[in-house]
Amino acid sequence: MIIKLKSAPTITTSSCVGGKEERRGPLGDKLDFYDESDKFDCDTWEKSESEMQRRAFNHLLSKRKLQISDIDVLIAGDLINQCTSSSYGLLSFDIPYIGIFGACSTAALGLGLCGILCDGGYTKNAAIVTSSHFCSAERQFRFPLEYGSQRPPTAQHTATAAGAFLIEKEGKGAHIDEVMFGITVDAGISDANNMGAAMAPAAVDTLLKYFRESGTGLEDYDLIVTGDLGYEGHRIVTEMMHTLGYDMSGVYNDCGLMLYDRQKQDMHAGASGCGCSAFAMAASVLPDIVSGKYKNVLFLGSGALLSQASVLQGENIPGVVHLVKLSHREG
Amino acid sequence: MIIKLKSAPTITTSSCVGGKEERRGPLGDKLDFYDESDKFDCDTWEKSESEMQRRAFNHLLSKRKLQISDIDVLIAGDLINQCTSSSYGLLSFDIPYIGIFGACSTAALGLGLCGILCDGGYTKNAAIVTSSHFCSAERQFRFPLEYGSQRPPTAQHTATAAGAFLIEKEGKGAHIDEVMFGITVDAGISDANNMGAAMAPAAVDTLLKYFRESGTGLEDYDLIVTGDLGYEGHRIVTEMMHTLGYDMSGVYNDCGLMLYDRQKQDMHAGASGCGCSAFAMAASVLPDIVSGKYKNVLFLGSGALLSQASVLQGENIPGVVHLVKLSHREG
Numbered sequence: 221m222i223i224k225l226k227s228a229p230t231i232t233t234s235s236c237v238g239g240k241e242e243r244r245g246p247l248g249d250k251l252d253f254y255d256e257s258d259k260f261d262c263d264t265w266e267k268s269e270s271e272m273q274r275r276a277f278n279h280l281l282s283k284r285k286l287q288i289s290d291i292d293v294l295i296a297g298d299l300i301n302q303c304t305s306s307s308y309g310l311l312s313f314d315i316p317y318i319g320i321f322g323a324c325s326t327a328a329l330g331l332g333l334c335g336i337l338c339d340g341g342y343t344k345n346a347a348i349v350t351s352s353h354f355c356s357a358e359r360q361f362r363f364p365l366e367y368g369s370q371r372p373p374t375a376q377h378t379a380t381a382a383g384a385f386l387i388e389k390e391g392k393g394a395h396i397d398e399v400m401f402g403i404t405v406d407a408g409i410s411d412a413n414n415m416g417a418a419m420a421p422a423a424v425d426t427l428l429k430y431f432r433e434s435g436t437g438l439e440d441y442d443l444i445v446t447g448d449l450g451y452e453g454h455r456i457v458t459e460m461m462h463t464l465g466y467d468m469s470g471v472y473n474d475c476g477l478m479l480y481d482r483q484k485q486d487m488h489a490g491a492s493g494c495g496c497s498a499f500a501m502a503a504s505v506l507p508d509i510v511s512g513k514y515k516n517v518l519f520l521g522s523g524a525l526l527s528q529a530s531v532l533q534g535e536n537i538p539g540v541v542h543l544v545k546l547s548h549r550e551g
Numbered sequence: 552m553i554i555k556l557k558s559a560p561t562i563t564t565s566s567c568v569g570g571k572e573e574r575r576g577p578l579g580d581k582l583d584f585y586d587e588s589d590k591f592d593c594d595t596w597e598k599s600e601s602e603m604q605r606r607a608f609n610h611l612l613s614k615r616k617l618q619i620s621d622i623d624v625l626i627a628g629d630l631i632n633q634c635t636s637s638s639y640g641l642l643s644f645d646i647p648y649i650g651i652f653g654a655c656s657t658a659a660l661g662l663g664l665c666g667i668l669c670d671g672g673y674t675k676n677a678a679i680v681t682s683s684h685f686c687s688a689e690r691q692f693r694f695p696l697e698y699g700s701q702r703p704p705t706a707q708h709t710a711t712a713a714g715a716f717l718i719e720k721e722g723k724g725a726h727i728d729e730v731m732f733g734i735t736v737d738a739g740i741s742d743a744n745n746m747g748a749a750m751a752p753a754a755v756d757t758l759l760k761y762f763r764e765s766g767t768g769l770e771d772y773d774l775i776v777t778g779d780l781g782y783e784g785h786r787i788v789t790e791m792m793h794t795l796g797y798d799m800s801g802v803y804n805d806c807g808l809m810l811y812d813r814q815k816q817d818m819h820a821g822a823s824g825c826g827c828s829a830f831a832m833a834a835s836v837l838p839d840i841v842s843g844k845y846k847n848v849l850f851l852g853s854g855a856l857l858s859q860a861s862v863l864q865g866e867n868i869p870g871v872v873h874l875v876k877l878s879h880r881e882g
Contacts, residue, residue, distance in 0.1 A: 221623055221647060223673045264864055292552055293732060301632040301691075302858035303652045304866075307735055311869050316552060316732035318660065319652035319856075319871075321634045329649065333664075340671035342554045360632075401624060401647035404638055525638035525650075527631070533595055535635075538642050540650075 222433050223399045228547070229338035231331070232391040234502035235279035237272045239354070239380030241487070242499065245480045250503035252279040258355065258380050266300060266308075269353035272382035272495070273298070273309030277349050280384040291315045291386075292343035295333055297326040298351045298494050299378075300360060305351050309382075315347075324419075324448045325402075326350045327383060327498040328521020328542040332399035334387040335544070339396075344389060351382035352493025361412060361528055375413040376450040376492035379479055383498025385506075394509040394517075398434075398545035402426040404525060404538045412531045415524040416453025416476075416489055422539035423449060423520050424460045430518070430543050438471055442514040445505055447497040447522035447541070448476040450490035475500035497521055509548045517546040553764050554730045559878070560669035562662070563722040565833035566610035568603045570685070570711030572818070573830065576811045581834035583610040589686065589711050597631060597639075600684035603713035603826070604629070604640030608680050611715040622646045622717075623674035626664055628657040629682045629825050630709070631691060636682050640713075646678075655750075655779045656733075657681045658714060658829040659852020659873040663730035665718035666875070670727075675720060682713035683824025692743060692859055706744040707781040707823035710810055714829025725840040725848075729765075729876035733757040735856060735869045743862045746855040747784025747807070747820055753870035754780060754851050755791045761849070761874050769802055773845040776836055778828040778853035778872070781807040781821035806831035828852055840879045848877040 238251045239258040248254070253275050255261075260271040273296065281288065294315040296306035303319050310317065322329035330348030337343045355365055357378035363369040387396065405422035409415075423446050431437055438444070449457060454474040461468050475497040476490035491500075501519065508514050521544070526537040569582045570589040579585070584606050586592075591602040604627065612619065625646040627637035634650050641648065653660035661679030668674045686696055688709035694700040718727065736753035740746075754777050762768055769775070780788060785805040792799050806828040807821035822831075832850065839845050852875070857868040 221674070266860055266864065297652065299633070300858070301860060302630070302654065302856065304856065304858045304861045307856035307869055307871070308861065308866065311735050311737055314734045317735050317871055318664075318732055321628065321650035321652045323633065333649075336671065336673055337667070340667065340673070342667055342671070343552070401649055403645045404642050404648050406642055525633065525635065527633035527635045529597055529632060530635045530639065533597065535639065538638055540638070540648055 225335050225339035225396055227339045227389060228395040228397050229335045229387050229389055230391040230393040230395050231385050231506060232388045232393040233280055233284040233386040234506055235276050235283060236381060236383045236499045236502040237276045238499060241485060242379060242381050242479060244485060247479060247503040265353055265355035269305040269351050269356050270309030273305055273349050273351045276382040276384040277310060280386055284386055288313050288315060291345060291347050293318060293337060293346045295320055295330045296349045297321050299323060299357055323523030323525055324492055324494055325521035325523030325540055325542050326494045328447060328519055328544050331385060331544050332542055335396035335399055338387050338389045346387050347384060349384040350494040350498045352378050352495035354378045354380045357493060371488055372413050374452045374489050376415060376476060376489045377487040378493035379491045379496040379499060381495030381499040383495060383502045394506050394546045395549055396544060397547050400426060400430050400543040402541040404540045406536050406538045408536055410536045412526055414452060415492060416450040417456055418524050418537040419522040419539035420449055420453040420456035422541040423457050423522050426520055426541040426543050438466055441471060441516045441518055444472050444518045446474045446520045448492040449474050449522055450476040450492060452489045478504060509546055512548050515548045519544045519546055556666050556670035556727055558670045558720060559726040559728050560666045560718050560720055561722040561724040561726050562716050562837060563719045563724040564611055564615040564717040565837055566607050566614060567712060567714045567830045567833040568607045569830060572816060573710060573712050573810060575816060578810060578834040596684055596686035600636040600682050600687050601640030604636055604680050604682045607713040607715040608641060611717055615717055619644050619646060622676060622678050624649060624668060624677045626651055626661045627680040628652050630654060630688055654854030654856055655823055655825055656852035656854030656871055656873050657825045659778060659850055659875050662716060662875050663873055666727035666730055669718050669720045677718050678715060680715040681825040681829045683709050683826035685709045685711045688824060702819055703744050705783045705820050707746060707807060707820045708818040709824035710822045710827040710830060712826030712830040714826060714833045725837050725877045726880055727875060728878050731757060731761050731874040733872040735871045737867050737869045739867055741867045743857055745783060746823060747781040748787055749855050749868040750853040750870035751780055751784040751787035753872040754788050754853050757851055757872040757874050769797055772802060772847045772849055775803050775849045777805045777851045779807040779823040780805050780853055781823060783820045809835060840877055843879050846879045850875045850877055
């Protein structure tokens with residue numbers, strides 16, 4: 221179901237923070253802050269991830285020249301158990317706090333909710349912060365780094381990155397025209413090292429439903445960008461859409477392909493994590509909408525709803541994909 | 552910041568599912584479904600919890616005589632890592648899915664978001680489902696049951712329960728007049744067996760802010776009910792408010808005190824968990840609003856934002872408390 225935001229609230233400001241590999245990648249020079257050690261002056265990886273959220277949000281405030289008390293609501297989420305990267309990272313900001321969980325779709329889910337809150341006049345602005353950290357995610361979902369486990373080619377590299385966005389009722393920036401929350405889709409994949417395959421069918425599901433309900437098609441968009449399907453998921457989406465008569469070439473990209481240089485960085489199937497799409501949107505897609513390079517963009521945030529326990533218990537990995545329609549407006 | 556819902560959407564339907572101890576308690580005969588084994592025909596506690604959500608939502612649909620396709624959006628959350636009780640439990644319902652995380656405040660957070668979606672006309676209805684399970688929570692946050700660890704008197708008993716609510720733009724039921732999302736508060740408590748103390752200051756913070764901004768006081772409400780502070784947290788809130796000149800006696804209750812018989816059931820400091828307030832609201836508070844016993848109610852859902860890792864790393868436990876103002880209307 222497409223939710224139309226009549227006032228088309230604006231993403232006026234965004235910020236991003238990253239680690240060593242993110243700095244080395246193609247978007248590295250867009251980072252507001254980076255730490256080559258990935259530690260961000262903290263003594264555990266979980267605290268490092270929290271600290272990335274804190275810094276990303278601080279950069280957001282300073283870019284927009286706002287105080288903490290100017291922000292009406294703060295939405296946040298991450299991959300870590302009980303979303304502690306968010307709750308601890310943003311603890312020092314006394315702002316009404318809404319925790320969300322959409323795995324790697326969190327940035328899109330949060331942008332959608334922020335858009336609704338501003339469009340309805342419930343808040344004058346709303347911020348969303350998300351993060352992921354390679355080291356905290358590996359320890360939690362797979363193995364601690366010290367174990368030195370090998371990763372198969374289909375495995376994605378959880379981005380060490382955090383992104384923050386400010387949505388306001390009015391202002392200059394990328395406009396949120398529509399939101400479509402996705403349904404959870406079980407594609408029968410149970411391999412935690414192949415999340416692209418687990419999420420791709422959910423992306424196709426949400427995209428086709430959106431095309432059908434909106435009466436639009438590929439030709440209406442300059443860019444369709446999925447959250448973090450990586451090379452594997454990007455290929456599956458391209459193939460699935462091709463069999464349905466859609467030629468995605470030229471219009472389709474994935475945030476998981478944008479963070480690292482495939483030739484120079486050994487990142488397997490590309491990037492993933494709540495910080496992946498947040499970083500890619502903040503560093504690349506949103507600036508390109510503001511500049512007018514892209515006029516109409518569909519951002520499909522993709523999440524794999526697994527936990528370590530669900531994988532160990534042999535469950536499949538459901539995917540969920542939330543869509544946000546973004547547009548450039550003159551003036 | 553108080554968010555006013557001008558159309559005052561209605562909680563038209565609610566349902567609840569529980570386990571053995573919940574059935575034995577004072578609200579046991581209000582359960583739509585219970586299982587004396589706490590297993591709900593599943594072979595792991597995590598799957599049992601998912602199954603509770605599925606059954607609670609099924610009961611909600613059948614009570615309201617609705618099909619899956621009649622529901623516009625489904626909001627859900629729980630305590631389990633990556634909220635898998637929700638995503639797996641509700642996987643079979645093809646409804647746009649929003650995952651939220653507010654620990655034990657999830658029911659209040661979700662009711663607030665559902666109210667906003669309906670009030671703004673973004674959806675014609677919205678459902679929220681939450682759950683918790685004593686056995687999955689003990690294994691995750693403290694020790695597996697097989698370990699047989701002793702629990703101190705301040706420890707709360709995670710309720711084995713799930714609740715589901717349907718919010719509609721119009722209809723007969725309890726109305727959602729206002730929502731106030733809380734800020735995260737660090738009260739300096741790091742004991743995972745004393746979450747009442749960790750959350751109580753956040754409850755007082757949200758309540759006082761609400762009183763100040765709304766210009767109302769205790770005398771304006773028939774009932775102020777916190778989520779699941781238990782005996783310890785209820786006592787702390789009562790004392791803190793007393794020192795500030797508020798006499799809470801007669802008007803203040805806590806969902807954590809409502810589920811078990813303190814004399815007959817050995818439940819330490821009372822109930823907790825995402826299912827606790829959902830069950831208490833569905834089984835007791837909402838029916839009493841509909842009947843007119845209560846005209847104006849403040850529901851303050853309370854969450855302790857801890858994880859096993861945050862406790863092991865010696866972090867304090869932040870609390871967050873979201874407020875929902877509910878009212879009875881004639882006709």
